[in-house]
Amino acid sequence: MDNKVSSIGVFDSGFGGLTVFKSIAEKLPQYNYIYLGDNARSPYGDHSFETVYQYTLECVEWLFEHGCPLVILACNTASAKALRSIQQLDLPKRYPNHRVLGVIRPTAEIIGDFTKTQNIGVMGTRGTINSNSYPIEISHFFPTLKVHQQSCPMWVPIIENGEHLGEGADFFVKKYVQQLLEKSPDIDCILLACTHYPLLIPKIKEQLPKQIQVLSQGEIVANSLADYLERHPEIEQKVAKQAKKTFYTSGDINTFNAHASVFLGEEIEAQKMIANH
Structure with missing residues (x-):
């Protein structure tokens, strides 16, 4: 980390984390950010816990090496399958001065405020849904809340292939929404x-x-991060405030740039991630 200007790292397996990144950068524009998309190995949704943990740890360590004392896993699958292991096993032993945060807990902490019927739906990748991370985490804060889950394995491929505005998406959107609503007539928040x-x-x-x-989740995670930085000045003071945003991808740069502009609403120029090893 010597001679490197510190940034907040934002990681996702692909492009989706850019929706969270956008909200964070709008809420906290003063900080430096590095966004890393592991597009070469995306999507993570159907990989095993071990594989997701390994991939996520490699990317987190890469961000640490590039001067990020704080990394946000802007990926539900990585948050569900890798975050706890990284926080409990890797940080204390090898990176005691670094922090890694996810997207599940900030959401779980406030989700109960949005329902009157105490019935919510959760739509996610197969990996996130099978991990049961949301029902478990939500139960800590809202024990009476009923959580109805629905995996949507086709949604990420549709979006990553730029088909989300087309008619092809309609079929799978309708299919998964109907499957979720069949689980309870009382769902009032998804x-x-x-x-x-x-x-x-x-x-x-x-x-x-x-x-x-x-x-x-974008706004929820952005608000939670603002609160975190306020409560942890020892981390906040490490991050440079030059409002600089840098983007890296493990995949094809041109593809990443084209997709990223859809997610961010602005043109960007990404760089190629070169592995640490």
């Missing part, structure tokens, strides 16, 4: 537990009764 899914919000809302609220 959490999009994958950072890709905000791009499908217009189509998702078309399939829902008006009274059902749809929550995406």
Whole structure:
């Protein structure tokens, strides 16, 4: 980390984390950021716990090496399958001065405020849903809340292939929304537990009764990070405040740039991630 200007690292397996990154950078524009998308190995959703942990740890360590004392896993699958292991096994032994945060806990802490019926839906990748991370984490804060889960394995591929605005997406949006709503007539709030899914919000809302609220995580995570930095000046003071944003991908740069502009609403020029080893 010598001679490197410190940044807040934001990691995702692909492009979805850019929706969280966008909210964070809008809320806290003064800081330096490095975004890393592991597009070469995306999507993470169907990989085993061990594989997701290994991939996530490699990317987190890469961000540490590039001067990030704090890394946000802007990826639900990585937050579900890797965050706890990294926090409990790797940080204390090898990186005691670094911090890694996820997207599940900040969401779980406030989700109960959005439902009157105490019934919420959670839509995510197969990996996130199978991990049961959301019901477990939510139960700590809202023990009476009923959580109905639905995996949506086709949504990320549709979005990553730029088909989310087309008619092809309609079929799979309708299919998964209907499957979720069949689980309970009382659902009044749906959490999009994958950072890709905000791009499908217009189509998702078309399939829902008006009274059902749809929550995406960007704003929630941004507010939680602002609070975290306020409570942890020892981390906050390490991060440079030059409002600089740098983007890296393990995949093809041109593809990343084209997709990233869709997620961010602005043109960017990414760099190629070169592995530490």
